[in-house]
Amino acid sequence: MLSQPLTAASPMAWILAIAAAIAYALPALTTQHLQETGARRCLRLAWALHALFLGWGLLGEFPRFGFAPALSITAWLVLTVYVVEQQLYPQLSSRWPLSIMGSLAVLLAVVFPGSPLHVDASPWLPLHLALGIASYGLFAAAVVHAALMGHAERQMRQGADHDGGLPLLTLERLTFRFVGAGFVLLTATLAAGWFFGEQLYGKSWVWNHKSVFSLLSWIAFAVLLFGRNRFGWRGQSAVRVLYIGAIFLLLAYVGSRFVAEVLLERVA
Template identity: 30%
Template sequence: MDQMLPTLLSVALYLAAGAGFAWRLASGAERAPWRPAFLAAGWIGVLAHGAALSQQLGDGAALDFGLFNAASLVAAMMTLIVLLGALRRPVENLMIFILPVAALLQLVNLAVGDGGAPMTTFPAGMEVHVISSVLAFSVLSIALVQSLVLAWQDHRLRHRHPGGLVRALPPLREMEELLFQMLWLGFILLSIALGSGTLYLDDIFAQHLVHKTAFSIAAWLLFATLLAGRWRYGWRGRTAIRWTVSGFAALLIAYFGTKLVLELILGRG
């Protein structure tokens, strides 16, 4: 298969970079000269990931947006966004989790694939909806990872265990500020995705979009409530983490729940 070589190259580089960043944080070697090498491995890995996806998704007006291809695409976007963020912010802690997951999703996609999934043809002008949807889910997935790291960091500090990896992480307040920056960006992208999607909604029942639309709106409301609570009442810490997890759970069902039921259970597109 044409995508096998770039997939395996990407997986190897992702795992190597993820292990390297884990070593840096565990050893407290923030100023070690290895950071550029690990970042370079991540960049080459995401380029190889993109090359594999170009073969798996297809080209032209019709694309193979099956469950596993979509998951691999989101993983690639998450990796790319985190690598771009690493140019200005200390986000190596996120790479420790995101890179291995991206590697795993690629292997699953290579092994299982979406060969039986129908090709999706997008109407002209729908590019904004598709791109904003993928970006929204990717950014909010990164926000979920950030919230889980923040929860673990908060738990360790509350129980007076500030050593190890906790000592290598940015301060709690900085981690929180980064979380809400991600949430705001993801919320704006999700708003664009929902708004642009309504332009192409002809028959919500015939298009199998009832559950997707309902859960997408539920996720939007949950994230909107969290951001409003942050602005009005200063929500933070465990409250912010709970709302982030709840919003992402609704979004996960909206984006992948329908695909899972239609493709794997019912055998339809």
């Protein structure tokens, strides 16, 4: 197995990343002084700068990809969901955790930009990667909504007013919609890797830790959706299964790439 050291991000990538991180951080650092309208504008500006940063990393002079860009794209997709949902549910309020998540994700991606993408790769490989990352984003959105749902439930038990912005049943419905959509994309991603692995990566399906964790995550989400539809699973029991599946999915690609890029300091 050949390896090569990781190279640093370009100056343009650093400029875009720092600008996006500052725009993300403003709503969190100035919570008491920035009005809700101003905070939303900052988040949208950060979202746009983040998109430019991702585009530069994937389509720029030296395209590259790795565990940190995967997390960065996932965070950007979650924020995309947030921007859309704010149009449908203006009362939605979770700018502080999303600001922190966006800042950390974009800075992590510029510190660990990943490995150069091979120019001789299959033309279908970007589609396969897009399906996988999109499933990451949808499951991440489900986890965020599940966390909001758990917060709302705790407030209800304590007799406090729910300040999460959305009713509990709406949060639950959105959570499982994201799980269902993510499961469809994850199934398509695994099916493509199983049937077309040789065309995509030059080798057929290999049973390694990445494929094992991917399959475990698929099983966890399948069990969750079956239990929801057949037995009406809801509440914390269902959320625990969601978290287990999300952890398996995180370990599948991000975990393996983190070990190679950070702990081993190389690109396999």
